[in-house]
Amino acid sequence: MGDTPTIKRRGLLLVLSSPSGAGKTTIARRLIDADPDISMSVSVTTRKPRPGEVDGRDYNFIEADAFKRMADENELIEWAQVFGNLYGTPRTPVEAAIERGQDVLFDIDWQGAQQLSEKMKHDVVRVFILPPSADSLEQRLRSRAQDPDDVVRRRMDAAADEISHWPEYDYVIVNSDLPTSMEGLTAILAAERLRRDRLNGLTAFVREMQSHL
Amino acid sequence: MGDTPTIKRRGLLLVLSSPSGAGKTTIARRLIDADPDISMSVSVTTRKPRPGEVDGRDYNFIEADAFKRMADENELIEWAQVFGNLYGTPRTPVEAAIERGQDVLFDIDWQGAQQLSEKMKHDVVRVFILPPSADSLEQRLRSRAQDPDDVVRRRMDAAADEISHWPEYDYVIVNSDLPTSMEGLTAILAAERLRRDRLNGLTAFVREMQSHL
Numbered sequence: 073m074g075d076t077p078t079i080k081r082r083g084l085l086l087v088l089s090s091p092s093g094a095g096k097t098t099i100a101r102r103l104i105d106a107d108p109d110i111s112m113s114v115s116v117t118t119r120k121p122r123p124g125e126v127d128g129r130d131y132n133f134i135e136a137d138a139f140k141r142m143a144d145e146n147e148l149i150e151w152a153q154v155f156g157n158l159y160g161t162p163r164t165p166v167e168a169a170i171e172r173g174q175d176v177l178f179d180i181d182w183q184g185a186q187q188l189s190e191k192m193k194h195d196v197v198r199v200f201i202l203p204p205s206a207d208s209l210e211q212r213l214r215s216r217a218q219d220p221d222d223v224v225r226r227r228m229d230a231a232a233d234e235i236s237h238w239p240e241y242d243y244v245i246v247n248s249d250l251p252t253s254m255e256g257l258t259a260i261l262a263a264e265r266l267r268r269d270r271l272n273g274l275t276a277f278v279r280e281m282q283s284h285l
Numbered sequence: 286m287g288d289t290p291t292i293k294r295r296g297l298l299l300v301l302s303s304p305s306g307a308g309k310t311t312i313a314r315r316l317i318d319a320d321p322d323i324s325m326s327v328s329v330t331t332r333k334p335r336p337g338e339v340d341g342r343d344y345n346f347i348e349a350d351a352f353k354r355m356a357d358e359n360e361l362i363e364w365a366q367v368f369g370n371l372y373g374t375p376r377t378p379v380e381a382a383i384e385r386g387q388d389v390l391f392d393i394d395w396q397g398a399q400q401l402s403e404k405m406k407h408d409v410v411r412v413f414i415l416p417p418s419a420d421s422l423e424q425r426l427r428s429r430a431q432d433p434d435d436v437v438r439r440r441m442d443a444a445a446d447e448i449s450h451w452p453e454y455d456y457v458i459v460n461s462d463l464p465t466s467m468e469g470l471t472a473i474l475a476a477e478r479l480r481r482d483r484l485n486g487l488t489a490f491v492r493e494m495q496s497h498l
Contacts, residue, residue, distance in 0.1 A: 076461040077417055200481070202490075204290055206497030232498040235491060243479045244487060248289040256479050263476035266456045266469050268413070274457060277415075278448060284419030285445040 080273030083170040084264055085192055086110065087178045087185045087241075090201035091231030093212035095247045099201065100179050102254055103261075110175035110261065113166065116142065119157035132162075150180065150187035161188070170195055175261070182237035197264050199257065200241035204248040293486030296383040297477055298405055299323065300391045300398045300454075303414035304444030306425035308460045312414065313392050315467055316474075323388035323474065326379065329355065332370035345375075363393065363400035374401070383408055388474070395450035410477050412470065413454035417461040 090096040104112055116132045118139050127133050134142075139158045142148050151160030161178070169176050178188065189196045203209040213227045238244055243260050247253045268274070303309040317325055329345045331352050340346050347355075352371045355361050364373030374391070382389050391401065402409045416422040426440045451457055456473050460466045481487070 077459060079459060203494075206494045209494075209498070228498050232495055235495065235498075238487065238491060239481065241481055243476065244292075244481045244484055245479060246290060246292060246490075256475065259472040259475035260479060262469065262472035263456065266458060266473060268452065268454055268457045271457055274451070277459075278451060281416070281419045281422075282445055282448065285422070285441050285448075 077277060078273075079271050079277055081173050081265060082195065082270045082272055083172060083174045083176065084270060085113075085166065085170070085176050085178060085188065085196045086261060086264075087180060087188060087196060087198045088201060089180060089182055089185050089198070089234070089237070089241065090247075091203065091209065091234040092227065093209050093231060094201050094203040095212075095250065095253070096179060096201050098250065099247070099253055099257060100177055102250075103257060104177060106254075106258075107261070109173075110177050111169075113161055113176050113178045115159050115161055116148075117157060117159045119159070131159075149191045150184045152181075152184060163191075166192070175265075182234060182240060185237075186240065194269060197243075197260065198241040199243045199245060199260060200238045201253070202235065202238065202244060202246045204246055290490060291486075292484050292490055294386050294478060295408065295483045295485055296385060296387045296389065297483060298326075298379065298383070298389050298391060298401065298409045299474060299477075300393060300401060300409060300411045301414060302393060302395055302398050302411070302447070302450070302454065303460075304416065304422065304447040305440065306422050306444060307414050307416040308425075308463065308466070309392060309414050311463065312460070312466055312470060313390055315463075316470060317390060319467075319471075320474070322386075323390050324382075326374055326389045326391050328372050328374055329361075330370060330372045332372070344372075362404045363397045365394075365397060376404075379405070388478075394447060395453060398450075399453065407482060410456075410473065411454040412456045412458060412473060413451045414466070415448065415451065415457060415459045417459055 088096050088100055104110065114132060116134050116139060118134065118136045121127060121133050125131065136158065139160065142160065142162065143151060147163050148160035149163045149166060151158060166176055178184070185198055189198065209231055210228060213231070214224055245253050245256045301309050301313055317323065327341070327345060329347050329352060331347060331349045334340060334346050338344065349371065352373065355373065355375065356364060360376050361373040362376045362379060364371060379389055391397070398411055402411065422444055423441060426444070427437055458466050458469045
């Protein structure tokens with residue numbers, strides 16, 4: 073052989089959703105660290121930076137009127153209001169990544185996933201991460217901080233609501249242990265990169281081959 | 286943690302198609318050897334056994350009238366006539382495997398893949414294997430035996446015809462080197478096993494979890 077052709081492909085948008093406390097943030101970070109061909113989506117937000125947050129890396133921090141303008145110009149492919157602050161995903165860098173064959177990871181909830189799917193269709197791959205049990209979820213939500221019971225209760229309700237949307241996702245990973253979950257997610261990404269409809273260089277590749285047969 | 290729930294899933298039907306000379310048979314054999322959860326589909330055929338072939342392992346060897354009866358009773362989910370012999374895939378063992386959560390591998394051409402997809406719908410995962418170049422394909426078709434040029438020419442034409450059907454498949458692997466192709470195919474299988482619509486035990490699993498939240 074010797075010849076290893078590279079087939080041009082479209083990038084994909086990998087959405088991870090889960091109730092908080094299911095381990096999603098750790099999984100997302102590990103994937104980004106392990107794979108140079110996928111990077112985290114950088115949102116715009118009207119929230120003020122927290123200590124340690126870097127503008128352009130963690131978020132692009134913008135004013136409310138700039139956010140509104142982006143929304144009006146259809147430049148946000150999903151957005152949400154959380155505790156009075158606006159968060160959104162700009163369209164231009166995402167579309168540029170897809171064209172370059174670079175993948176983008178989204179850590180968003182079911183509402184963001186729905187908006188993204190409507191706008192970006194088959195470029196979106198949706199993965200839902202479930203905790204292995206209600207007990208493990210409660211433990212993780214409690215151990216997060218020394219919070220009063222009613223705060224934990226509210227978090228559990230929010231988790232139950234998020235979980236109810238698992239049927240809207242393409243893949244489901246039950247996060248019983250991190251290495252197995254990483255293997256599953258890595259396989260999903262590797263497989264989706266081999267999907268015929270993303271391999272937009274194949275038409276030319278096959279045509280060239282056919283011309284020599 | 287500690288609890289590693291097993292979610293019941295449907296088995297899937299993995300179809301490998303390629304022009305002969307692209308390395309498909311080696312790939313199929315390696316996959317079967319490496320993964321106990323997938324096994325080769327055993328066809329029925331009216332052809333006589335060749336030396337070394339075992340009835341029930343390589344094929345189920347049957348008479349023409351038995352074949353015809355199976356076809357009439359809609360017991361064949363795909364069939365074809367090749368050099369005057371009939372080959373077909375019985376429905377019952379395939380459906381039983383799907384229900385058990387066992388995967389089945391099919392080494393069939395585009396016509397078989399089409400029939401199987403029509404009958405078995407979303408249980409089918411179609412992978413097309415391409416040679417890395419026309420040259421490598423011709424080399425493999427030639428090295429196979431000391432055949433006259435017109436025999437090689439006919440094989441090349443058949444290969445070109447098979448290749449023209451790549452757009453009907455879900456995934457495409459360019460078989461430049463075997464380990465990379467195996468990685469790709471293994472990822473496809475692992476990912477497809479995590480597809481939400483195959484995880485038919487999830488509904489009960491989530492309902493049970495929700496009841497404790």
